Amino acid sequence: MSPARRVAAWTTAALAALAMGVASPTPAAADPSTPATYPAASSATRVSALFFDTCTAPSLTGLAAWKGRSPYAGVNIYFGGRNRACTQPNLTAAWVRSATAGGWFLVPTYMGDQPFCIFGTKTYRFTAATAAARGAADGADAVAKARALGLLPGSALYADVEHYDRAAAGCTTAVRTYVSEWTRALHRSGYLAGVYAHQDSGVRDLAASYLSTTLARPDAIWMARWDNVATTVNWPTAGNGLWAEWQRAKQYRGDHNETWGGVTMNIDSDIIRGPVATVARPYRVTSSGSLNVRSGPSSAYPIIGSLASGSTVSVICQARGQLVGTTSVWDRISTGGYVSDRYVSTPSTTTFSAPLQRCSYPGQITIGTPVNTRTGPGTTYAVNGSLQGGALAYVACQKAGTLVASTRVWNQLVGGRWVSDYYVSNMSNTTYSAPVPGCP
The missing domain is CATH 3.20.20.80 (Glycosidases)
Incomplete structure (x- = not known):
């Protein structure tokens, strides 16, 4: 899904479900899972x-x-x-x-x-x-x-x-x-x-x-x-x-x-x-010319800045994105933007580099009972685990999938499992929640 389309809100299916005699799942009503709103330059x-x-x-x-x-x-x-x-x-x-x-x-x-x-x-x-x-x-x-x-x-x-x-x-x-x-x-x-x-x-x-x-x-x-x-x-x-x-x-x-x-x-x-604690780590820009900084982990996202060749860049975490050369890893930097890891002096040029973490934006599971996780973004995918009520869902990225109550947004977690965003406390249970990027 393009970055432009990701800002669209999804309409609720609650009334339709009631009309069909199907009870919609209901998240916890109040405060146990107070949402955390994350700034752009952040990660767990x-x-x-x-x-x-x-x-x-x-x-x-x-x-x-x-x-x-x-x-x-x-x-x-x-x-x-x-x-x-x-x-x-x-x-x-x-x-x-x-x-x-x-x-x-x-x-x-x-x-x-x-x-x-x-x-x-x-x-x-x-x-x-x-x-x-x-x-x-x-x-x-x-x-x-x-x-x-x-x-x-x-x-x-x-x-x-x-x-x-x-x-x-x-x-x-x-x-x-x-x-x-x-x-x-x-x-x-x-x-x-x-x-x-x-x-x-x-x-x-x-x-x-x-x-x-x-x-x-x-x-x-x-x-x-x-x-x-x-x-x-x-x-x-x-x-x-x-x-x-x-x-x-x-x-x-x-x-x-x-x-x-x-x-x-x-x-x-x-x-x-x-x-x-999350602490940014310094690396060097290795590109031959200036390196574009984008608002998301792909060249489809707008350019929001640039870094000079040889300059020091503070990397917070790494995300999966568009393939550039030998790597699909993108680095989230201290300004909140992304640069391709191909042009940064992290230890690996092909995959994620320890000690850098996968970018994640945790939200608590909002109901008291376990929620299924799946192999893909929808209820037709196989169940591959569950998250207990109140558990932290370490969200790496979001993607459209099966409608669950008021949202089609699904969260891919660090580790690869998927869970409907309807059950995760973040900024919205109807649409995408910045600064979580779209899944590639």
Whole structure:
């Protein structure tokens, strides 16, 4: 489908379905799957690996010593919050770029206000009456601080909610309200909302409100359970059907020292299969002349700029598009436009290049029951899996297919499966949702 035709809206089939006596599928009515509206220069990044968290961001020398010697591929960063305990002499935008260039993924962690019923002594706390305002304020501050560090929209930012007394009157309500407003604030700016919580307090309470129609559901959960079992499944207080699609992390070992490459750090150990920070990576333009920047991954899209030969270009992610020379890969750059990967110094000239991610724009599944995924964009294609209610659909591109309720739009997910856009929380359930590109 041409870029021009992609802007056309599709008419609803609900009345026709009712007239035929067929009940149309109905998405969830309210807020569990608050849509995230993504800016053009954005993408999610997801990983499956071990990482460690430590109070102060390590020196780049320390990270270099641990790289390839330790079992860890990522590190958390406490990037903000009124209750952040440690100074951060290393944590700058330059450090973020260098740590990422050194092969580390980042798990941004925000130590904001804590529940009034916390087991601990944190100074700044919220009550049931102030939880909504504090959640919104912390979310807005987290977005501002993330942007200052170069953590792009599509990144997951994790609110640290420490262990608390669930028996205290109003405590559970306060936590759920805070997390809901944190989630809404991040979604308004195109970020994914994560939460770090104890298995016996925050995880338990957020799992119990997972299908609420009045509270915004966080996109990812990071559980603290120090049992030395590195797994993202079979948790005692959150069943495997909750946060089921690249949406989980676990802190499985608490404070201890580890030494790698002659450098000792005091850390917690973690495992993740979920979203982390998105950071642009620098490459060189290799074309002989100026390189056109287009609004989509094909020469059919309008030219919106150009890059000089030999110049540095910041690449966010990669998408499938028009074949150019030996590759159909296109690079989404920091301006939001696309350039053919044939003319960029990424490691591969034929396919996707690690550590760059596939461009994706996740939305939650909006109903409480599983939704089938298929081998193509329509209900006539074979079922090849399902997505649980509330799961993140990591959308790579969109294409017209079988009419489902109010839309013919289907989403191809990272990994190749297809799901009707009607069940995915994004900007529209009737037409295409920018900045998701069309599928080639």
